Amino acid sequence: MFKSVLLFFCFPVLMQAQNIQHIGQLFDSLKTHPLTLGDDIATQQVLAYKSLAYSKLYPTVEGFGRYEYASNPTAMLPVPPDELFALKADPTIGQPFSENIYRIGAVVSIPLFMKSIYTAASMAKMMVQSAKEKAEINLLKNEAVLVSLNANLSYIESVQQALKSKKNSLMKTKEFVEIKVNNGRTSGDALLKINNAVNEVLVLQNDLDLQREEVISTIASYTGVTLTQAMAMEQVGNYQSDEMRALNPLIDKLKADNLAIRAEKEKLLPSLLAQGSYSNNFAEAYNNKSNVNNHYTTVGVILRVPIFAADQYVQIRKSRLELEATNNELDKTRLELTSQATQLQNSLPLIDNSIHLYDNSIKDKKALLEIAKIGYKSEQITMEDYLRYEDDVVLEQSKLLKSQSQKWQTLMKLAVIYGNKIEEIVK
Secondary structure, three states: OHHHHHHHHHOOOOEEHHHOOOHHHHHHHHHOOHHHHHHHHHHHHHHHHHHHHHHOOOOEEEEEEEEEEEEEEEEOOOOOHHHHHHHHHOOOOOOOEEEEEEEEEEEEEEEEEOHHHHHHHHHHHHHHHHHHHHHHHHHHHHHHHHHHHHHHHHHHHHHHHHHHHHHHHHHHHHHHHHHHHHOOOOOOHHHHHHHHHHHHHHHHHHHHHHHHHHHHHHHHHHHOEEOOOOOOOOEOOOOOOOOOHHHHHHHHHHHHHHHHHHHHHHOOOOEEEEEEEEEEEEEEOOOOOOEEEEEEEEEEEEEEOOOOOHHHHHHHHHHHHHHHHHHHHHHHHHHHHHHHHHHHHHHHHHHHHHHHHHHHHHHHHHHHHHHHHHHHHOOOOOHHHHHHHHHHHHHHHHHHHHHHHHHHHHHHHHHHHOOOOHHHOEO
16 A cells, blocks of 8 residues: 555646546556556566577677787788798898787677577567566556456445435434424433434544545556546456466466576587688887788688586576476466456355345335334334434445445456456446
């Protein structure tokens, strides 16, 4: 709850509820809220990692500038024996040997075969899929929370309305009691009892006002919208129990972890790359101090064979532990969701039955209340008995409303577990 309140105060602009006509607009506000944008950013970060993996398949080009000092004159570049003999025969020609050599140039490396790169790219692709699935499930969770909060807000407002009706009923009875007290037909304690019942209603109404403000604040923290009343909701669809899509992010991550182990193992395989370099060299010839400038280009194919890489074995072990952790998390989550789905599915028909029973019970209790009012006025029942009938009606109404709210919450939880679109279930 603290997190929700914190988000509420940190969110810069709150929309006003007069522009909100239905629950779908709350969903639209949620999609542009920092909660949802955070998941989008996380997905983009994984996409960047995917691009990074594929970028290793492209050539790399590096420019360089280098200064070399040697205690003895050193060749600026390899010199064939025939050329070396000609240089030695003519001392006026500066020989490409010097103690101080300056080089500028570039090096190009082109990967020809590095198996681990392709596996790492596949792993990154699976991580992107996992991130997208997670973002979708998080959005469904937040939409489900909004539906549940709105249902709770509707429940609070309906109970408030029931208490208002009870208060009006009590006030009418109070008028009758006041007349009886003033006429000396009954003792003053009857008026105290009715006043106490009215005060209890006011206390409950105040408590509900506090709960209502808390729910409105929480909705604002998810959407940036400050409601003035609950949005009307209608169930237009039902959940589809095809597969538990809530598990998909972990399933995809498990696949990515398996590929991560493969990629780390493949780094121990031989790799092949082409490499070329060009350098422009400057120096002062050691034989006659003249300035010498020459160019040197090489092209080759390099086979790299890892023989011993202790850090790589540690990395493989680390990847295996990550796989075990993900697999354990998947098993734990699957058991939890399976158990929860079974319980929720079994609860739905029971909740529907409760709603039906409470609805019938309310009709009966309202009828009994009217009889009790007449009975009290005709002094056939006591004040305590009459007030008990008033309490029974409100209590039964609150149970009905609570069951209706519980049904929305149950339906939303099942929709999230099975990855159903909330917007196709509730309008």
